[in-house]
Amino acid sequence: MSIILVLHDWVRWLIMVFALLTVLTAFTGLLKNSPYTKFANISNLLFMIGMDIQVVFGFILYFNNGWFDILKHIGSFMGQTMPRFFGLEHWLMMIIAWVLVHSGRTVVKRVVTPHEKYKKTLIYFGIALLIILIAIPWPFRTALGRPWIRWF
Numbered sequence: 001m002s003i004i005l006v007l008h009d010w011v012r013w014l015i016m017v018f019a020l021l022t023v024l025t026a027f028t029g030l031l032k033n034s035p036y037t038k039f040a041n042i043s044n045l046l047f048m049i050g051m052d053i054q055v056v057f058g059f060i061l062y063f064n065n066g067w068f069d070i071l072k073h074i075g076s077f078m079g080q081t082m083p084r085f086f087g088l089e090h091w092l093m094m095i096i097a098w099v100l101v102h103s104g105r106t107v108v109k110r111v112v113t114p115h116e117k118y119k120k121t122l123i124y125f126g127i128a129l130l131i132i133l134i135a136i137p138w139p140f141r142t143a144l145g146r147p148w149i150r151w152f
């Protein structure tokens with residue numbers, strides 16, 4: 001499963017790029033009161049596609065690497081940072097972010113004015129990005145940190 005772990009690691013960076021582009025575009029669009037652009041639409045679409053891919057890779061890792069077995073006995077693991085994080089917290093927060101990204105796309109499509117579109121983008125995708133940033137096992141996270149980039 002190490003190829004899936006490497007892919008799960010790399011797709012994280014694609015998501016970071018498109019999530020930041022989505023939020024920055026919405027922020028400047030709101031400030032400048034500019035029309036809703038194709039770029040704004042494509043960057044949040046690619047953010048969403050990245051999340052879809054990541055959910056699939058993530059659950060493959062989850063069931064293959066024993067994290068689901070940890071969930072089954074989560075009561076006895078609650079005091080241990082790493083099993084609690086990968087057994088429960090990581091996927092739960094990422095699923096919440098995934099729901100926000102999907103509902104964000106729907107809501108942004110529904111509203112009409114560029115101002116509303118940028119505002120909703122900022123709310124839905126911005127909150128999703130915050131949750132993702134909290135839920136990533138960054139190298140500086142004590143007891144659960146993973147590398148910045150994985151090659152094997």
Ligand code: HEM
Pocket residue numbers: 005006008009011012015016051054055056057058059061062065067086090091092094095132136137146147149150
């Ligand atoms: C519901 C969706 C997700 C599930 C079920 C999931 C599951 C997992 C699991 C089980 C691991 C540990 C793999 C192992 O070493 O055994 C992991 C690691 C990781 N996940 Fe997720 N994940 C999800 C979404 C995401 C998302 C959206 C991101 C980033 C945007 C992300 C970023 C990472 C990173 C950076 C690692 C560490 C990879 C490494 O060790 O190189 N995950 N994930």
